[in-house]
Amino acid sequence: MTVQTAATSFEDGQxxxxxxxxxxxxxxNGRWAERRGLPRAxxxxxxxxxxxxxVQAAxxxxxxxxTVFGFSTENWQRPAEExxxxxxxxxxxxGSDLDRLKKEGVRIRILGRRAGLPTDIAAIVDKAEANTAGNDRFLLQVAFNYGGRADIVDAAQAWADKVARGEAAGPLTEEAFALGLSSAGGPPVDLIVRTSGEQRLSNFLLWEAAYAEFVFQDVLWPxxxxEALGDAVAQYHNRDRRFGGRHPASSKAARAKG
Structure with missing residues (x-):
């Protein structure tokens, strides 16, 4: 899948x-509420x-x-009320934003397991994806009932099932394996941000994070x-991405001068 941005005007013309x-x-979210003496809800x-x-600022x-981490496979262990x-x-x-997102050219995609979702939530997920499937200005992926390990296990099982059906043979490649992930077909992840000051992945996009940059920000999500997103992007632009390779010394010097 190719994701393209609609033409937009910028101050410098670029x-x-x-x-x-x-x-x-x-x-x-929880700490934000607790510091104000409010319910976690x-x-x-x-x-x-x-x-x-x-989403509007991106x-x-x-x-x-x-791509945002909405609800993990482990979150089911939280109190039933939450x-x-x-x-x-x-x-x-x-219910409140689907029509607006559709009009603005946003495509919604849900990552994660559909099995086990409440019936009405599964229907909402299907509706959000179906109603925005034709949009290509912006892609919003919501990881819901998602876990990185579970997604890798599901991809491995998908490959094993193909082999058992006689639909696949030979050595398994990274490219073939990735087709079984719920993120298959999406663009590579450039930057992973975690808010609230914590510094861990928490089972999020384990496969996809291989060459992503990381930014940890000491701001609670609410x-x-x-402004915070702009700060994360600025930090990203100060990174030297090599994808396991090495830049020639001359190129590095040229970047430093620039």
């Missing part, structure tokens, strides 16, 4: 150079507003794809928006 795909671990609700701000920085509230937010977000 579009920003990316990162084209940013993935965010939206952390800190209020933190999650404010987190939804932060997501709206971030194209300004040349971002064509945003899980129920999170599911309610999914219903509310899609306070996130264009």
């Amino acid at each position: 579009p920003p150079q990316g990162p084209h795909h940013v993935a965010i671990i939206m952390d800190g 209020m933190g999650h609700r404010e987190g939804v507003q932060a997501l709206k701000r971030t 194209p300004r920085f040349g971002i064509r794809c945003l 899980v129920s509230d999170l599911m309610g937010l999914v219903r509310a977000y899609v 306070d996130y928006g264009a």
Whole structure:
């Protein structure tokens, strides 16, 4: 799948150079609420507003794809009341924003396991994907009922099933394996951001993170928006991405002068 950004006007006449795909671990909703003496549910609700701000701001920085960690396979272990509230937010977000996202050219894609989702949530997921399938201005991927390890196991099982059916043979390549991931066909991840000051992946995009840059920001997710996203992008542009290779000394010197 190729993701393209619609033509946009910028102050200097040139579009920003990316990162084209940013993935965010939206952390800190509970702590945001606790520091204000509010129920955790209020933190999650404010987190939804932060997501709206971030999606709106992303194209300004040349971002064509945003992947966010919405709900992990481990989150089912949280108190039933909190899980129920999170599911309610999914219903509310899609119900209030789907038409707007569709009009703005945003394609929605859900990463993760569909099995085990509440019936109405599964229907909402299907509707969001179907209603925006024709959009190509911006790709919003939501990792929901998702775990990096589980996704890798599912990809391995998909390959084993193909072999058992006689549909695949020979050595397994990285490219063939990646086709079994729920992110298959999406753009490579350039930058992974985690908010709230924590510095770990928490089972997010384990395969896809191989050559991504990491930025950890000391801001709670409900306070996130264009300014924090711009800071993460600025840090990304100060990195020297080599993808396991090595730049010639002359090129490095030239970049330093620039």
